[in-house]
Amino acid sequence: MKPLRLLGIDVGGTGIKMGAVLAGDPPRILETDLLLQEVDRPVGRTVAVASERLRALVAAVGWDGVDGVGIGSAGLIERDPGRIAFSPNLPAWTGASLPDLFRREFRVPIRMDNDVNAFALAEWRWGAGARAAHVVFLTLGTGIGGAVIAAGRLIRGARGFAGEPGHATLIQDGIPCPCGNRGCAERYVGAQGIVDAARRHPGFESDPLSEIDPLTPEDLSRAAAEGSTMAREVLAERGVALGGLLVTLVNIFNPERVVIGGGIAQAGAFLLDPARDHLARCSLVARHAPPEVLPAALGEHAGLLGAAAVILDDGGNFLRA
Amino acid sequence: MKPLRLLGIDVGGTGIKMGAVLAGDPPRILETDLLLQEVDRPVGRTVAVASERLRALVAAVGWDGVDGVGIGSAGLIERDPGRIAFSPNLPAWTGASLPDLFRREFRVPIRMDNDVNAFALAEWRWGAGARAAHVVFLTLGTGIGGAVIAAGRLIRGARGFAGEPGHATLIQDGIPCPCGNRGCAERYVGAQGIVDAARRHPGFESDPLSEIDPLTPEDLSRAAAEGSTMAREVLAERGVALGGLLVTLVNIFNPERVVIGGGIAQAGAFLLDPARDHLARCSLVARHAPPEVLPAALGEHAGLLGAAAVILDDGGNFLRA
Numbered sequence: 001m002k003p004l005r006l007l008g009i010d011v012g013g014t015g016i017k018m019g020a021v022l023a024g025d026p027p028r029i030l031e032t033d034l035l036l037q038e039v040d041r042p043v044g045r046t047v048a049v050a051s052e053r054l055r056a057l058v059a060a061v062g063w064d065g066v067d068g069v070g071i072g073s074a075g076l077i078e079r080d081p082g083r084i085a086f087s088p089n090l091p092a093w094t095g096a097s098l099p100d101l102f103r104r105e106f107r108v109p110i111r112m113d114n115d116v117n118a119f120a121l122a123e124w125r126w127g128a129g130a131r132a133a134h135v136v137f138l139t140l141g142t143g144i145g146g147a148v149i150a151a152g153r154l155i156r157g158a159r160g161f162a163g164e165p166g167h168a169t170l171i172q173d174g175i176p177c178p179c180g181n182r183g184c185a186e187r188y189v190g191a192q193g194i195v196d197a198a199r200r201h202p203g204f205e206s207d208p209l210s211e212i213d214p215l216t217p218e219d220l221s222r223a224a225a226e227g228s229t230m231a232r233e234v235l236a237e238r239g240v241a242l243g244g245l246l247v248t249l250v251n252i253f254n255p256e257r258v259v260i261g262g263g264i265a266q267a268g269a270f271l272l273d274p275a276r277d278h279l280a281r282c283s284l285v286a287r288h289a290p291p292e293v294l295p296a297a298l299g300e301h302a303g304l305l306g307a308a309a310v311i312l313d314d315g316g317n318f319l320r321a
Numbered sequence: 322m323k324p325l326r327l328l329g330i331d332v333g334g335t336g337i338k339m340g341a342v343l344a345g346d347p348p349r350i351l352e353t354d355l356l357l358q359e360v361d362r363p364v365g366r367t368v369a370v371a372s373e374r375l376r377a378l379v380a381a382v383g384w385d386g387v388d389g390v391g392i393g394s395a396g397l398i399e400r401d402p403g404r405i406a407f408s409p410n411l412p413a414w415t416g417a418s419l420p421d422l423f424r425r426e427f428r429v430p431i432r433m434d435n436d437v438n439a440f441a442l443a444e445w446r447w448g449a450g451a452r453a454a455h456v457v458f459l460t461l462g463t464g465i466g467g468a469v470i471a472a473g474r475l476i477r478g479a480r481g482f483a484g485e486p487g488h489a490t491l492i493q494d495g496i497p498c499p500c501g502n503r504g505c506a507e508r509y510v511g512a513q514g515i516v517d518a519a520r521r522h523p524g525f526e527s528d529p530l531s532e533i534d535p536l537t538p539e540d541l542s543r544a545a546a547e548g549s550t551m552a553r554e555v556l557a558e559r560g561v562a563l564g565g566l567l568v569t570l571v572n573i574f575n576p577e578r579v580v581i582g583g584g585i586a587q588a589g590a591f592l593l594d595p596a597r598d599h600l601a602r603c604s605l606v607a608r609h610a611p612p613e614v615l616p617a618a619l620g621e622h623a624g625l626l627g628a629a630a631v632i633l634d635d636g637g638n639f640l641r642a
Contacts, residue, residue, distance in 0.1 A: 159575060162455075172562060181605070244493040249573075252573070253483050282501050
């Protein structure tokens with residue numbers, strides 16, 4: 001069977017990544033393009049420009065057509081019928097039904113899902129979650145995203161809003177979160193939480209890291225790799241907090257694997273080993289059925305491959321790759 | 322179609338409830354029996370005695386056979402092939418494959434699941450979760466049990482151990498839990514957590530409740546219903562803690578409904594209203610897709626109906642009712 005010819009559209013706050021993807025195993029990204037977001041541009045106009053660019057992509061790779069279009073987007077996404085219910089970073093996109101808009105341009109099956117579900121679908125199909133029926137996915141970045149495959153199907157919830165473990169309560173009455181809750185896991189293991197932990201470390205003021213502004217978790221990862229005791233201690237402490245979230249998720253889902261992506265996951269063993277230790281020690285379910293805790297495998301391409309994966313079969317009824 | 326004739330076997334720490342259930346809608350419990358547990362009795366002997374009693378039940382209701390047997394049991398249950406992987410209260414039962422043992426006596430389809438999954442299946446089929454595809458179930462008692470129906474299927478996890486939200490971290494580094502974690506939700510909203518909160522209340526020593534020993538959450542519920550301000554304040558405070566757990570679960574699952582059963586749920590609005598308020602205020606997902614939070618509907622029969630429901634179709638491939 002010939003691999004499907006897919007267009008992937010990864011809608012982010014700063015830009016729209018687009019790609020022509022041949023959905024084999026492994027998949028091949030044949031060509032990509034990037035359209036920067038302009039806050040004032042109406043959604044319909046952006047879709048028109050993106051469609052032109054997509055047609056140019058199709059021409060560039062020599063396809064005489066496409067089999068499907070998948071869209072991954074930040075925000076709360078109502079998957080049926082495919083609408084952005086809430087777009088925190090691009091308010092104008094709230095309410096936009098992107099599949100309908102793109103369907104005027106491409107008369108093929110089109111589906112949209114949120115970017116973290118898209119990431120999970122790609123890692124599940126082609127990456128660190130492959131060949132497992134029960135997988136918890138986390139993306140660690142400014143926020144913490146999450147998605148869960150249970151018995152081979154993505155958990156979507158009643159309106160498609162499932163999968164916000166970054167807003168699982170880690171410390172009831174803890175640090176206020178813009179979401180309205182207090183003590184969300186994201187406040188401790190998101191980028192700001194990690195940087196704040198570094199600033200509170202007694203050795204911070206006398207460390208070269210204190211001269212970096214703005215300091216990022218990636219700076220800490222780099223310093224840890226280069227031997228900084230302080231950076232390692234901070235990542236270990238936050239790894240335990242990540243472990244607390246993993247305890248919750250593993251006790252709820254009993255997954256075979258936990259796949260962790262996003263920028264901070266680059267810290268690798270400095271962050272993940274303490275999380276693994278905490279999980280093994282503190283999770284009832286992990287003690288009886290220990291899951292693997294793995295870094296994501298698709299790297300920078302996960303977003304685009306994820307967008308493409310949105311149109312593929314997810315145990316539901318879309319295209320079969 | 323004639324309703325299926327089922328035997329339900331609800332294996333608890335102190336007794337084994339058995340019943341003949343006609344699986345119509347609503348279901349009818351035609352006859353029940355109770356076999357007390359004896360710690361020293363070998364499992365095989367208990368199964369033999371239970372089987373005799375079950376045959377007597379079948380004769381008493383005038384059936385000439387049964388269509389299936391469902392078993393709900395406390396502990397970590399590996400559903401395939403149906404084995405008690407860990408039985409905290411009845412150590413001798415750890416490792417027992419009850420469906421195999423009962424199959425020697427009844428040559429019909431037999432399945433076993435854990436008692437909370439069984440409760441959830443009954444409430445989902447016949448009770449407060451009926452006609453909803455996305456439901457979170459909690460049982461509040463000595464511990465907190467949980468189960469989740471997502472897209473019409475019970476989440477079981479890799480080995481059947483999914484659904485332990487009582488051991489979701491509510492306060493990282495909080496009260497130690499026998500499970501190995503600290504700050505599990507169960508430590509705050511389980512029976513002991515609620516009673517401890519009452520003892521810490523400044524008005525406790527001068528309240529008639531202080532003379533009850535052992536004090537139970539049911540005593541607090543009763544006092545609250547009779548007008549005790551102290552009892553109401555304690556239940557309200559613990560309701561907020563319950564709300565913290567609901568925030569985590571609703572943000573992860575985006576359910577249409579949350580169904581709460583178990584002894585403490587009898588406290589009704591005194592406990593559930595503060596939990597609902599906290600959920601509505603603190604959950605990102607609930608704000609965009611508010612779930613109903615309902616008390617369980619099947620009352621004392623939930624365990625037995627649940628056991629019977631284990632053998633019915635759960636989106637998998639068992640008997641169709």
